[in-house]
Amino acid sequence: MPSGHPSFAEPLPVDCPPEDAAPLFKGAMIRLAKQATPTAADFLSYKALGGANVGGVCPCIYSACSMFQHDNDDEQIRAMQKLPKFRRFRYAYVISVDANSGLGLEGQNKHVSVWLYSTFNPLSYVLEVKPFHG
16 A cells, blocks of 8 residues: 555555545435434444454455445435335435545445545535435
Protein backbone atom coordinates (compact mmCIF):
# COMPACT_ATOMS: atom_id res chain seq x y z
CA MET A 1 0.00 0.00 0.00
CA PRO A 2 1.45 3.38 -0.94
CA SER A 3 2.47 5.55 1.98
CA GLY A 4 1.25 9.08 2.45
CA HIS A 5 -2.49 8.44 2.69
CA PRO A 6 -4.47 9.64 5.74
CA SER A 7 -5.18 7.25 8.59
CA PHE A 8 -8.28 5.12 8.39
CA ALA A 9 -11.51 5.61 10.33
CA GLU A 10 -11.31 2.14 11.89
CA PRO A 11 -8.44 -0.04 13.14
CA LEU A 12 -7.58 -2.46 10.33
CA PRO A 13 -5.93 -5.87 10.22
CA VAL A 14 -2.31 -6.20 9.12
CA ASP A 15 -1.85 -5.75 5.34
CA CYS A 16 -5.19 -4.01 5.03
CA PRO A 17 -6.40 -2.44 2.79
CA PRO A 18 -5.04 -4.83 0.18
CA GLU A 19 -2.47 -3.57 -2.31
CA ASP A 20 -5.03 -3.54 -5.14
CA ALA A 21 -7.33 -1.12 -3.27
CA ALA A 22 -7.47 2.23 -5.06
CA PRO A 23 -8.59 5.77 -4.26
CA LEU A 24 -12.34 6.12 -4.71
CA PHE A 25 -13.56 7.57 -7.98
CA LYS A 26 -15.37 10.91 -7.90
CA GLY A 27 -19.05 10.13 -7.94
CA ALA A 28 -21.82 8.70 -5.82
CA MET A 29 -22.12 5.45 -3.90
CA ILE A 30 -24.94 3.68 -2.09
CA ARG A 31 -24.89 2.57 1.54
CA LEU A 32 -27.92 0.53 2.65
CA ALA A 33 -29.39 1.28 6.08
CA LYS A 34 -32.32 0.53 8.36
CA GLN A 35 -33.32 4.07 9.38
CA ALA A 36 -34.16 7.24 7.48
CA THR A 37 -31.72 9.50 9.34
CA PRO A 38 -28.04 8.64 8.75
CA THR A 39 -25.74 8.30 11.76
CA ALA A 40 -21.99 7.71 12.04
CA ALA A 41 -22.69 4.06 12.93
CA ASP A 42 -24.32 3.57 9.52
CA PHE A 43 -20.89 3.88 7.92
CA LEU A 44 -19.03 1.41 10.14
CA SER A 45 -17.84 -2.00 9.02
CA TYR A 46 -19.64 -5.12 10.14
CA LYS A 47 -16.62 -5.87 12.34
CA ALA A 48 -16.81 -2.47 14.09
CA LEU A 49 -20.51 -3.05 14.72
CA GLY A 50 -19.67 -6.29 16.52
CA GLY A 51 -21.10 -8.61 13.88
CA ALA A 52 -19.86 -12.17 13.67
CA ASN A 53 -17.72 -13.03 10.67
CA VAL A 54 -20.09 -15.68 9.40
CA GLY A 55 -18.69 -17.56 6.44
CA GLY A 56 -15.06 -16.73 7.11
CA VAL A 57 -14.89 -13.54 5.03
CA CYS A 58 -11.38 -12.17 4.56
CA PRO A 59 -10.61 -10.10 7.71
CA CYS A 60 -9.76 -7.09 5.56
CA ILE A 61 -13.09 -7.18 3.69
CA TYR A 62 -14.90 -7.80 7.00
CA SER A 63 -13.30 -4.53 8.23
CA ALA A 64 -14.56 -2.48 5.25
CA CYS A 65 -17.69 -0.39 4.78
CA SER A 66 -19.80 -2.15 2.18
CA MET A 67 -21.10 0.18 -0.54
CA PHE A 68 -22.35 -0.01 -4.09
CA GLN A 69 -21.71 2.13 -7.13
CA HIS A 70 -24.63 4.46 -7.84
CA ASP A 71 -25.96 5.34 -11.25
CA ASN A 72 -28.06 8.39 -12.00
CA ASP A 73 -31.18 6.44 -12.97
CA ASP A 74 -31.25 4.29 -9.78
CA GLU A 75 -30.92 1.07 -11.79
CA GLN A 76 -28.57 -0.38 -9.16
CA ILE A 77 -31.01 0.40 -6.34
CA ARG A 78 -33.87 -1.27 -8.22
CA ALA A 79 -31.72 -4.35 -8.90
CA MET A 80 -30.76 -4.68 -5.21
CA GLN A 81 -34.39 -4.29 -4.08
CA LYS A 82 -35.16 -7.61 -5.82
CA LEU A 83 -32.55 -9.55 -3.82
CA PRO A 84 -33.77 -11.32 -0.65
CA LYS A 85 -30.47 -10.71 1.20
CA PHE A 86 -31.20 -6.95 1.19
CA ARG A 87 -34.80 -7.12 2.48
CA ARG A 88 -33.78 -6.06 6.01
CA PHE A 89 -32.72 -2.63 4.73
CA ARG A 90 -35.29 0.16 4.48
CA TYR A 91 -33.23 3.03 3.05
CA ALA A 92 -30.45 3.71 0.58
CA TYR A 93 -28.12 6.59 1.37
CA VAL A 94 -26.60 8.14 -1.73
CA ILE A 95 -23.23 9.55 -0.72
CA SER A 96 -20.72 11.67 -2.62
CA VAL A 97 -17.17 10.30 -2.61
CA ASP A 98 -13.81 11.04 -4.20
CA ALA A 99 -10.14 10.19 -3.73
CA ASN A 100 -10.13 12.04 -0.38
CA SER A 101 -12.85 9.75 1.02
CA GLY A 102 -10.88 6.51 1.24
CA LEU A 103 -9.72 3.47 -0.65
CA GLY A 104 -11.97 0.96 -2.36
CA LEU A 105 -11.82 -2.50 -3.86
CA GLU A 106 -14.44 -3.36 -6.47
CA GLY A 107 -16.17 -6.70 -6.23
CA GLN A 108 -19.07 -8.26 -8.11
CA ASN A 109 -22.35 -6.58 -9.02
CA LYS A 110 -21.10 -3.01 -8.43
CA HIS A 111 -20.15 -3.82 -4.82
CA VAL A 112 -17.20 -1.88 -3.39
CA SER A 113 -15.40 -2.62 -0.12
CA VAL A 114 -14.46 0.82 1.22
CA TRP A 115 -11.91 1.75 3.87
CA LEU A 116 -12.85 5.30 4.81
CA TYR A 117 -10.22 7.81 5.87
CA SER A 118 -10.48 9.27 9.37
CA THR A 119 -10.52 12.73 7.78
CA PHE A 120 -13.73 11.94 5.85
CA ASN A 121 -17.08 12.48 7.56
CA PRO A 122 -19.62 10.58 5.45
CA LEU A 123 -22.56 12.30 7.16
CA SER A 124 -21.48 15.56 5.54
CA TYR A 125 -21.64 13.97 2.09
CA VAL A 126 -25.05 12.26 2.09
CA LEU A 127 -26.74 13.61 -1.03
CA GLU A 128 -30.07 11.86 -0.66
CA VAL A 129 -31.93 9.26 1.39
CA LYS A 130 -34.07 7.02 -0.79
CA PRO A 131 -36.73 4.57 0.39
CA PHE A 132 -35.48 1.06 -0.27
CA HIS A 133 -38.06 -1.32 1.27
CA GLY A 134 -41.08 -0.67 3.38
